[in-house]
Amino acid sequence: MNKQKRLEILQRLRDANPNPTTELEFSTPFELLVAVTLSAQATDVGVNKATRKLFPVANTPEKIIELGLDGLKSYIKTIGLYNSKAENVMKACKMLVEKHNSQVPQSREALEALPGVGRKTANVVLNTAFGWPTIAVDTHIFRVSNRTKFAMGKNVDQVEQKLLKVVPKEFKVDVHHWLILHGRYTCVARKPRCGSCIIEDLCEFKEKTEI
Template identity: 65%
Template sequence: MNKEKRTEIFTRFQQANPEPKTELEYSTPFELLAAVLLSAQATDKGVNIATRKLFAVANTPAAIAALGVEGVENYIKTIGLFRAKAKHLVQTAEILRDRYNGEVPEDREALESLPGVGRKTANVVLNTAFGHLTMAVDTHIFRISNRTGIAPGKDVLQVEKRLLKLVPQEFMLNAHHWLILHGRYVCKARKPECTRCSIVDLCEFKKKTT
């Protein structure tokens, strides 16, 4: 795929949705970090249902730490892997309380050192909370990048690096939101809905649905 095609793809995404947002509900960097940490192998809708109740009671590192693992578990039992996630969230809250004065650090290395926080979560927080030009590659973005030809790669890290290199700079801030939404609602895993796809004429997927 050439630069002109990629530019047109993201131009269309931008025209259709000028200010894309994450579907996770949050009001502070810590709430976003907590929501993303809880979202692994879970839907955003399911996470939002749980965090609405949790954040109403505890939405700061100090409050989550005070709630404790069992306390957090009571609010997130509907989410998959809730025991491990509750443990990680409380440990992360304690570190933020004790080392960072209750603030989420605007630093990749510091974020990735937190329990349960990997590269993807760090990228989401850096991009969405702090406006860094990062690319958080989840299953949707990995699929879209390979299927369309935007940035093919054999693993998540390779796709991330290629997207950072190939996506036109003027679209980078919102690119991962556009790709996630496109993968979630149009270019679905089992059967892409090519007949209502806004970039079908630019996509290089050979087995388009009709």
Template identity: 70%
Template sequence: MRPADRLEMFNRLKAANPNPTTELNYTSPFELLVSVVLSAQATDVGVNKATAQLYPIANTPEAIFALGEEGLIPYINTIGLFRNKAKHVIGLCAMLIEKHNSQVPSDRTSLEALPGVGRKTANVILNTIFKQPTMAVDTHIFRLGNRTGLATGKTVLDVEQKLLKNIPKEFLLDAHHWLILHGRYVCQARKPKCNECIINDLCEYSGK
């Protein structure tokens, strides 16, 4: 995709949605961190249903840690891989209490050291909470980057690095949210809605 087309692409996405944000429900950095960990291989809708029951009862590292894995599982057992995620969340809470004064850290190294937190989750937190221009590449963004020609690559890291390079700087802070929403609702995996797409004429997808 040409630089002029990339600029036009994000001008249109911004005009359609000036203030994009995550679809995960949260009221604190800690709640978002837990929700993102729970969202791996799960839908935001499914995570929000579970946390709507959990967070009124426990929404701090101390409160969730006090539940323990067996106490946490009934709240999240509708989410895929819930046993493993319960283990991660309890471990994450313990580390936040022990090493970070129960606060979500604002640097990548500390975030990625937390149980259940990989590069993608760290990027979400750094971007959404700490307003850093990071790019969390999930399946939607990986597909969209390759399909449109915005950022092609064989690995998630390839696409992430090319997105950071190719997206005009003034759009980088919000680009993650624009792209994930576009991939989720328009540029879908099996049958992209090209006839509804506001960047159809800029896209390099051969199947449109």
């Protein structure tokens, strides 16, 4: 895909959604960190249902430690892999208290050192909580980037590096949200809704649908 097409795609996505953000509900960087950790292999809707009950009770590292492991599990048991996620969140909370004065660090290295936090989670937190121009590539972004030919790669790391290279600076902070929402609601996995897609004429996917 050429530079001009990419620019037009980004402009259309921006015009349609000038202030995109995550669908995870949060009010502090810590709440976002917990929500993103819980969202692995789970839906944002499912995570929000759990955190709407959890956060009013415990939304700081100290309060979650106070809840205890079983207490935390009782709030998140509706989420897949909740046992291991609860253990990771608890360990991360203890590390935040001991090493970071209970604050979420604004450093990739420090974030990725937290239990349950990989590159994708760190990217989401840096981007959404702190406004860094990072691009977290999940299954939606991987699919959209490859299907449209916007930024092709054989794995998420390759797609991330390609996106960082080809997305102009003015779009970098928001492109993660635009692509994720596009993949979640329009460029869906089984049968993309090409007929209702605002970038259909620019997309280079060969097997377009009518819907």
